[in-house]
Amino acid sequence: MTSVPPPDVIRCAYAELVVTDLAAARWFYVDLLGLVVTAEEPDALYLRAFEEYLHHSLVLRQGETAACARLAYRVRSAAEVDRAEAYYRALGVRVERVPAGATRGIGEAVRIEDPLGFPVEFFFDAEHVERLTQRYDLHGAGAISRLDHFNVVTPDVPAAQRYYEGLGFTVSEDIEDAAGTVYATWMYRKPTVHDIALTGGDGPRMHHIAFATHERSQILHLCDHLGAARRPDMIERGPGRHGVSNAFYLYLRDPDGHRIEIYTHDYYTGDPDNPVVRWDVHDNQRRDWWGNPVVPSWYAEASTVLDLDGTPRALQERTEAREADVTIGADGFSYTRAGEAPREFKLGNQV
Numbered sequence: 001m002t003s004v005p006p007p008d009v010i011r012c013a014y015a016e017l018v019v020t021d022l023a024a025a026r027w028f029y030v031d032l033l034g035l036v037v038t039a040e041e042p043d044a045l046y047l048r049a050f051e052e053y054l055h056h057s058l059v060l061r062q063g064e065t066a067a068c069a070r071l072a073y074r075v076r077s078a079a080e081v082d083r084a085e086a087y088y089r090a091l092g093v094r095v096e097r098v099p100a101g102a103t104r105g106i107g108e109a110v111r112i113e114d115p116l117g118f119p120v121e122f123f124f125d126a127e128h129v130e131r132l133t134q135r136y137d138l139h140g141a142g143a144i145s146r147l148d149h150f151n152v153v154t155p156d157v158p159a160a161q162r163y164y165e166g167l168g169f170t171v172s173e174d175i176e177d178a179a180g181t182v183y184a185t186w187m188y189r190k191p192t193v194h195d196i197a198l199t200g201g202d203g204p205r206m207h208h209i210a211f212a213t214h215e216r217s218q219i220l221h222l223c224d225h226l227g228a229a230r231r232p233d234m235i236e237r238g239p240g241r242h243g244v245s246n247a248f249y250l251y252l253r254d255p256d257g258h259r260i261e262i263y264t265h266d267y268y269t270g271d272p273d274n275p276v277v278r279w280d281v282h283d284n285q286r287r288d289w290w291g292n293p294v295v296p297s298w299y300a301e302a303s304t305v306l307d308l309d310g311t312p313r314a315l316q317e318r319t320e321a322r323e324a325d326v327t328i329g330a331d332g333f334s335y336t337r338a339g340e341a342p343r344e345f346k347l348g349n350q351v
């Protein structure tokens with residue numbers, strides 16, 4: 001902890017992913033998902049969704065090894081960038097101040113290796129570009145509106161929660177058990193369910209980046225588009241309805257295996273007394289409100305993250321119980337109503 005006040009974080013703002021085949025990634029993120037190309041270089045793409053007016057919310061950079069190179073938060077003013085620098089220098093983590101343009105379209109920023117081992121950036125100034133909110137002539141049937149959240153894998157969820165609470169984030173929901181083990185926590189700065197989700201596991205790893213649509217039909221169109229492209233293998237989990245967050249969801253895997261969630265219909269959390277929702281890890285409806293199975297890869301696989309030198313981070317093993325061991329997703333391995341025997345037709349009762 002430090003006596004230096006934390007920066008005033010507004011929201012999650014952009015991610016930078018290393019991809020091994022920029023052309024294949026361009027097909028996935030632009031031709032399939034419909035993200036807009038703000039700028040294009042031989043080895044990088046700067047993409048945004050239709051409601052976004054900052055330069056980008058996703059950078060794809062060609063590289064040898066697929067990884068997450070950066071998770072960036074926007075702070076409320078240029079002065080808050082200075083405060084971020086002071087906060088993290090006092091915290092004693094690695095801090096780098098970078099000039100405007102270090103990332104195309106982004107102003108002066110502070111980059112850190114945060115206490116959880118993630119490469120994180122705080123910025124305010126950014127180039128404004130055309131906001132395409134009502135350019136319905138450009139929206140496809142699967143139009144994506146904006147970046148919504150990051151989900152990261154970290155071994156000690158309570159410790160990660162304390163770190164993010166120190167940064168001014170608030171818990172909206174979590175998954176825990178009767179013994180007090182916390183398996184996952186969702187935390188926000190913008191008034192939705194989360195800007196960051198902390199998933200218990202070997203980390204630091206990036207679990208997924210999520211974009212929001214306005215309508216469930218847009219998510220269903222993306223599924224149909226993948227079917228038409230004969231690439232249903234890119235659909236990892238869903239479509240479905242989450243228990244946690246109540247969002248309608250779809251998880252895709254990009255050509256490098258990076259997990260992208262498309263998500264809509266979570267809820268407002270902007271009042272100071274927003275009730276925290278706590279889920280029992282055995283509740284079959286926590287991960288999927290309809291009790292559908294969570295595929296094992298969703299628990300097991302996540303993207304490597306890089307340090308500020310671009311070197312892959314070594315993983316620290318989770319020492320507490322793992323959710324996939326305690327219950328395999330929401331598929332009948334546990335209970336929905338405590339004390340009642342599960343029904344025999346759910347997957348969990350057939351293997």
Ligand SMILES: O=S(=O)(O)c1ccc(O)c(O)c1
Pocket residue numbers: 149151197210242243244245247261263286287288
């Ligand atoms: O699967 S969960 O219902 O726990 C869930 C809720 C919200 C999310 O953004 C997510 O990725 C996963």
Ligand SMILES: [Fe+2]
Pocket residue numbers: 149151197208210261263
């Ligand atoms: Fe998510």
